[in-house]
């Protein structure tokens with residue numbers, strides 16, 4: 540198989556690895572409950588693969604020179620090309636002049652995960668797999684059920700106990716096998732999934748947090764924001780469970796800098812739920828060398844998609860936070876509801892005209908933005924982009940999770 544990238548290497552030992560055999564490259568001291576961390580970086584020939592200064596795009600595959608494959612191979616449902624709105628009124632309420640929302644809820648299966656899953660399913664299909672599996676708390680599993688179906692593959696989805704009923708209904712049942720787990724906490728789901736895979740060699744491992752192809756799709760969020768603003772913003776806020784989204788977006792901006800297109804890299808902000816925030820606790824305590832900080836008893840939050848006990852991408856996310864001079868901001872359910880009500884009240888036109896509503900996991904960005912606006916050293920004129928990771932149809936109890 541021919542890839543577009545020049546090199547895939549291990550972040551810990553710098554060895555070049557075969558991207559098709561990534562699961563075999565492990566470091567014993569970097570495992571979490573028997574599961575390997577996400578430890579791979581990919582680089583392209585940045586001299587050859589130049590993106591144009593003013594690119595127009597309709598889908599993320601328009602950036603295929605910096606994706607593993609040409610778009611003619613893509614298993615695609617039209618992911619990417621999502622809108623960027625200016626939230627002028629909500630920004631004004633917080634004293635911020637340039638607040639933008641990247642609405643990833645406008646992806647085909649309504650979340651940013653579609654980007655990564657499109658690339659992962661493409662590689663599985665090119666390798667000749669007929670089955671593909673993933674552990675998921677919701678959106679990744681829903682996305683995989685549709686992309687696998689498009690590829691004519693069977694999907695096997697390990698779900699956590701705390702997935703909402705509304706999300707379960709959204710799974711594409713055609714060709715989907717659901718294995719419900721009796722455990723809530725993410726890391727145990729992953730452990731169960733990896734134990735299951737050991738005896739099933741015919742299932743491709745689409746585990747989003749560590750599959751190096753997944754990150755390739757997610758990084759295109761950075762390219763799109765760059766072209767929509769004609770520059771990189773000063774700040775990016777992203778809801779994080781494992782934080783793969785944050786390290787992938789940061790990677791995208793690093794690539795734009797390497798290509799000579801972007802002059803700056805945004806300060807990255809990791810948004811998590813208070814007490815289910817292993818990355819933020821580790822970062823704020825300056826614990827940079829751990830395989831992951833753990834929060835073993837996270838709350839049963841409305842932000843079901845980011846309840847976290849550990850991070851398989853801890854090292855990568857900490858690196859992005861450190862190098863970008865970013866921050867870890869944790870928020871409570873009360874703060875999320877309060878900020879989301881303020882967003883809905885101030886941005887009525889945006890909400891009704893663009894259907895710019897979000898699930899509770901995503902609404903954490905509004906609460907974190909409020910906290911950021913009160914912090915020292917934040918220029919009120921900065922361009923600030925919050926990542927709207929998932930759209931409203933997936934929320935608990937329809938639209939009533941946060942009624943006005």
Ligand SMILES: [Zn+2]
Pocket residue numbers: 549550551552553554564565566
């Ligand atoms: Zn290594």
